Amino acid sequence: SQTIHQWPATLVQPVGSPLSLECTVEGTSNPNLYWYRQAAGRGLQLLFYSVGIGQISSEVPQNLSASRPQDRQFILSSKKLLLSDSGFYLCAWSESYNSPLHFGNGTRLTVT
């Protein structure tokens, strides 16, 4: 069966520090991969998605970037965090464009 791993679960970082969140998927090949951010009491905001190695689509211009160095690995990064980057970050995968997404357990990021 397929599983998705996302870490760390929580993270507290000072303003101006770098960020690296990692997500890996097991049990499938060539998944579509997604990074979402969810603000408290608000909906899911799509940040990036990827349909293949090295291919990244950005949905929201911001202080973040994403990379897909391997088929089942998706990384969310920032060179310098802003206070506004605080939030709940979710990684997800799907088999195809019309398949449901399967989410990781998220990373709670607090920028201080």
Added chain:
Amino acid sequence: EDQVTQSPEALRLQEGESSSLNCSYTVSGLRGLFWYRQDPGKGPEFLFTLYSAGEEKEKERLKATLTKKESFLHITAPKPEDSATYLCATPGAGGSYIPTFGRGTSLIVHP
């Protein structure tokens, strides 16, 4: 542009009090409808996929139904452990990889 609207935003029920959550959508050709459950501090958990009007899916106390314009998530005799936020979503249009999510219904079931 696809739109997905969920109502109500929040719902409080007594244990055993059945009710329904609504997900209405405006899409250019229905390509499926997904339901998720999200517990606080966790990622959404996939529940159901519905592909055609008239289709129904069940899981324990939950039953999802689909019409041409909306989907309902019926909760029969809910228990406190059913408390969560329920999200619905449609797949991307025209081969797009971007699904459209509703903002969710926050359900609280009191014992």
